[in-house]
Amino acid sequence: MTILIAFACGLLFGGGLWLSxxxxxxxxxxxxxxxxHWNPILAGVLGGAVAMTLxxxxxxxxxxxxxxxxxxxxxxxxxxxxxxxxxxxLFGAGxxxxxxxxxxxxxxxxxxxVKAVVLITCIALGWLGGRWVSQKIxxxx
Amino acid sequence: MSAAWLAALGGGVLIGTAAVAxxxxxxxxxxxxxxxxxxxxHPAQRWRWGVLAGLVATGGLARLLGAEVPPLxxxxxxxxxxxSGLLIGAGTALANGCTSGHGVCGLGNRSGxxxxxxxxxxxxxxxxxxxxxxWGWGV
Numbered sequence: 322m323t324i325l326i327a328f329a330c331g332l333l334f335g336g337g338l339w340l341s342x343x344x345x346x347x348x349x350x351x352x353x354x355x356x357x358h359w360n361p362i363l364a365g366v367l368g369g370a371v372a373m374t375l376x377x378x379x380x381x382x383x384x385x386x387x388x389x390x391x392x393x394x395x396x397x398x399x400x401x402x403x404x405x406x407x408x409x410x411l412f413g414a415g416x417x418x419x420x421x422x423x424x425x426x427x428x429x430x431x432x433x434x435v436k437a438v439v440l441i442t443c444i445a446l447g448w449l450g451g452r453w454v455s456q457k458i459x460x461x462x
Numbered sequence: 463m464s465a466a467w468l469a470a471l472g473g474g475v476l477i478g479t480a481a482v483a484x485x486x487x488x489x490x491x492x493x494x495x496x497x498x499x500x501x502x503x504h505p506a507q508r509w510r511w512g513v514l515a516g517l518v519a520t521g522g523l524a525r526l527l528g529a530e531v532p533p534l535x536x537x538x539x540x541x542x543x544x545x546s547g548l549l550i551g552a553g554t555a556l557a558n559g560c561t562s563g564h565g566v567c568g569l570g571n572r573s574g575x576x577x578x579x580x581x582x583x584x585x586x587x588x589x590x591x592x593x594x595x596x597w598g599w600g601v
Contacts, residue, residue, distance in 0.1 A: 324512035326487050331516020332563075334480035334492060338517075339524055341473020342466070345532040353584075353591040362470045367565055369474020370481070374570020377482030386489075393489045396558065397520025398573035405575055406582060408557025409564075413583035415549025417590025418542055419571055421535065422561040423494040423550065429516060433531040436538065440547045441498075447551020448499035 327444045341366040344428045346420030353417055403453055411451075485512070488573050491571075493563020494553035558581075 342348040343366055351360030381393060416422050421429065423444060430437040481492040488509055494517070501510035525598050540545075554560040559568060564583075568576020 322486065324508045327484065327509040327512025328516040328519070330480045330484040330487075330492060331513040332519055333483065333516070334477055334513075335480075335517040335520025337473040337480065339473070339520055339529075340476060341470045343473065344514075344521070344524075345534070346538070347532060347534040350534070350591055351517070353587050355588055356595050358593055362466050365467055365470035366474040366477065367569075370478035370566040370567075371469040371474075371569045373475055373478025374481050374567055375572075377483065378567075378571045381482070381485055386534075388486055390583075391489050393485060395490065395571065395573075395598060396491055396563070396568070396573065397496065397549040398571065398575055401575050401578045404556045405579055408553045408555065409548050409579045409582035410533040410586050411543050412553030412557055412560060413586025415546045415551075415553055416561070416583065417594070418549065419535075419538055419546035419586035421546070423498060423554065424469070424517060424562050425518035426550075427498070428521040428524070429535060430533070431523075432525050433521070433535065436531075436535065436543060439540070440484065440543050443544050443547025444495070444551040444554075444560070445498060445502060446567075447553075449493060449502065449551070450548075451552035451555025452499060452503070457509040458509030 334424065335431075337370070338424055339364075339429050341369075344425045344432075346425075349420040349422075349425075353420070359397075404458065408451065415447075467546065477562075477566055481562070481570070489565045491563060493559050493567055495550070496558065496563055497559040499551075499555060553583075 329402065338344050348360065348363060352363035388391060426437060426440050426444060430441055482589060484490055484492045497510045497513050532545040559579060564579040569580065571576065
């Protein structure tokens with residue numbers, strides 16, 4: 322059951338990425354490119370999404386558990402640290418290079434062949450490397 | 463409001479609804495980079511594979527419905543693709559999130575860490591595209 326619910330959430334999320342145009346790097350780079358004719362439409366995607374998560378998460382925090390009464394796993398909200406800053410810089414550079422972030426990369430994996438496989442493989446390898454570095458830092462500080 | 467704006471907003475609403483649904487039903491944040499990386503570290507925790515399969519299935523469905531690979535993605539050079547992927551992976555592991563985890567979920571969760579992350583990665587992405595254009599890297 323759990324895996325089916327998760328699958329449905331992934332499908333809905335992917336459908337939203339597709340409908341909004343996020344799965345096409347031309348739209349994403351058009352949004353990130355302020356030098357030519359800027360395409361502001363992707364601000365609408367984040368706006369529409371946060372318009373749902375803001376009240377949704379607020380209600381869930383008040384309830385304090387899932388529909389089935391299980392624990393909610395909330396990430397740490399504060400404080401920022403060097404890893405957050407450095408990681409965001411690296412991620413921003415990677416995102417700006419291709420116009421694809423991890424969600425759209427997985428949607429493209431279902432649509433395309435080799436290129437998306439290479440991209441996802443590199444994301445996964447980079448993630449495991451970044452995670453290893455992050456744990457080293459945790460141990461030495 | 464143009465059709466493109468409506469599609470963007472509507473798509474955003476679907477994305478946000480999926481994130482709220484995953485927290486309400488499973489108790490987890492829908493952050494794609496963390497789900498991908500942690501699925502590899504803890505393969506027995508199956509919910510992550512469900513989310514990943516759903517995302518890939520969307521692309522498969524689009525393909526069945528006759529969608530084509532976005533031309534710009536098909537044209538992206540291999541070197542750029544590899545560099546982009548490695549940077550995205552390492553960056554999201556260190557920052558603990560990407561556009562979905564920090565953007566869609568973190569901002570909705572009123573997280574200060576996420577607000578800082580989004581401000582930084584958006585600015586750096588804009589700067590990267592600008593440099594690409596200036597130096598004639600194309601795409």
